[in-house]
Amino acid sequence: MVTDPTLKEVYSLVLTQWPLVAGAYAILWAVLVVYVGMTLRRLGGLDKQLKVLESALERRSAGE
Amino acid sequence: MRSTTTRAFIALVVGGVLTLAAFLGAFFWAGVPDFGFVRTAERADSVRYQGPFEQAIDETRYLTNFIGYDVEVVSGGETFRGDLLEADEVHVTLQTAEGEVRVSAAEFESGLVRGSSYGRPDWGQKIFYFHVPVAEISFIVFGFAAFYSLRFIMTRKREYDTKARISMEVTLLFVLLTMATGILWTKAAWGVWWDWEPRLTTYFIMTLLVVAYFVLRNAVEDEERRALYAAAFSILGFIDAPISFFITRLIPSNHPVIERGGLEPPMLISFIIAQVGMIAFGYAIYQLRMGEVLLKDRIEHAKTLLER
Amino acid sequence: MADEQHSAPALEVRDLTRAFGVRKALDGVSFDVPERAFLSIFGPNGAGKTTLVKVLTTLLNPTSGTAKVLGLDVVDDAVEMRKRIGLISHNPLLYPDLTAEENLLFFAEMYGIEMPEARVAELLEAVELDHRRLDLTRTFSRGMLQRLSIARALLHRPEVIFLDEPYSGLDPHAMDILDGLIAAVRADHTFVMISHDLDKGLELCSHALILARGRLVLFEPREAIDDSAFRRTYRETVGMGVA
């Protein structure tokens, strides 16, 4: 139990502002991570597609 | 392709390390700045306020905005709560460890109250370390988009259109992040979620401009025409955004201004590290998207070869 | 016909490429057409016919290569060139809320023609529209519009006339009139025509050109063309479909 009035004041300030600060950081990081993650996933998919196409091309040129 | 993804990963790692460092610095190294003073009474009887009314209002508004204390306004023998009418006396009720204490606003100001005073810790300021870099980068990348658009108009090379488009995407991402963190900071610092203040307004307009850029792109059929229109619009938008910022200052504004003063070294260093880290992130995202576009081009190319 | 090869070429196209990124609308097209020739351009949709004509009429700049019309470069001498070419499109290119006369007078002003009234009257008579000159073109039939648009194209006495599928949407009677008008000016003009209609295109042309996927498939003077072989080539390229 905090009895020092000054400290109690300080804590109450922290308590009113922390959700905003935490929210700001959470949004910032969540958006960045999700965006980069999605881009990486798409990149992986495209890479796979390209490999399929390239192997098809190789097979064709070998066949000719 | 290989090189763009490699570059992107390096930038991602650098950005990650730097932003983590900046985060730690901001929370565990840099101090919490003061935002005005709070003077609290150990014990106080109700003291009538004698000074000029305006001053008392200023003082008490600080408190109501940030701590949520009650303001009691006494006017002509009647008492209004939380209403800033013209009044003879203003009382502030403080909730201290020893129960409710009523003091006058003048006492806060004069320091005459029997009690201690301390700086008000501004925790909301922690948002600053990342909000400001993100905002700056959004503007820098917008500049890049305009630059590439100009290059595109001069050369008509598709690569510049791609670069401009991707820069614009990064701008959109960062502008949205700026808006989100900015709104939260507005609430923390001024007690309201939104204010038509020059910076906020400018970012609102900028968000609309960037969204409009993509609306325009989606609405044009022909690829080259789309590129030209988009380029012209992004140049116009880049000229427009600073005008928006300066002109919004025409509106009389009365909200409190954050006194940032000079930054102490721990704060400044954390801030700079965050800035560099965010630039690395912006670069990484740019390169990732670039790699994606190049991959798509190669896939298109392979497909046309196969169809032949 | 041999001396035709020696006269100055009306069109001189060298390695003309028009690309945006990987996609090439025109890919290394080269050919020469002498003056007073009639060039028919064939090809499937998306083959680059319209792009070629747009480059030759200065509406688009080439990405690489050069194109000269009447010895004038399409990029450097664009303004000078525009005074000497005309376009008849399947679109009338006329303002529906102006009368026939106002339309022609307006374009006469744009071309800086001296004594515009006399020239306009002369042309209206030539396309047999002088009785309708005070009517809004909004009220005109397709055939009348096309006649008026021919008058518009001939206003400034162009030396090269581009025809962009001029027959599409015309009824047989209007086609006959158009044929007559072309025949009347055929002798002293160079023509370039885009066409889907193989019979019509071959009937009129002195040179024929087939484009597919932006590439030149075939370019030959009329007398060197074996009709059935030409038709086969055309069908094959159309079979390639859209790039």
Next chain:
Amino acid sequence: MASTSMRQFRAMLRKDIVMELRTKEMLMSMGLYSLLTMVVYFVALSQAGSSFDPRDIAAGLLWLAFIFTSMLGLNRSLVHEKDQGCLEALLLSPVDRPVIFFAKFIGNLIFLLIVEALTIPVFAFLFLQGNALDSGALALIPLVLVAGSVGIAGVGTLLATMSVNTTGKDFVLAMLFIPLMYPLLLGAVTATSAAIIGGPEGVAAFWTGMAWVVGYDVIMILASYGLYEFIVGA
């Protein structure tokens, strides 16, 4: 050279005016549209009560009407260039591209000013009766009207040339137009409002707003003029 351009410019402007006088398409649609906004304004203000002073927001309401009616007109003016491929015919003729820009710009400006000149008395008649107005300051309003309309018509001509080639023309134009117009609108509303409220302070505020509008006009019209050649040819 200059005289050729002048001749072409006059021909284009005359053509636009003749067509407009014949169809009255732009003027009618813009004029009626601004009348309709007046009805909407009345509904919007109907609950404001008697203590409310319409002079405080008159400038904002006026410019709101202007901005929306101007978008309507800008779209129309480019649509009939595009309709039958006339723009292509213009580009084929030996005309410098800036001449097309200035002809369309001035044409749009004229029609816009006519509609504005008709809207203001109607607005004053409907909303501002019985309010004390400073006639000295009011005389300044035409200045900001012209300056604001120049910006709207100049930038709007470029944007409409783009939006006419898009799917969903009207929406695209609004989306491009309003964010770009924000500084001009703010300056114009500040100046107009100052002139309506009047007094020496009002006149000073008027010139501040006016300076912004003129500055915006100069910068943005130069940019639009520079970019027009590339846009119209695309």
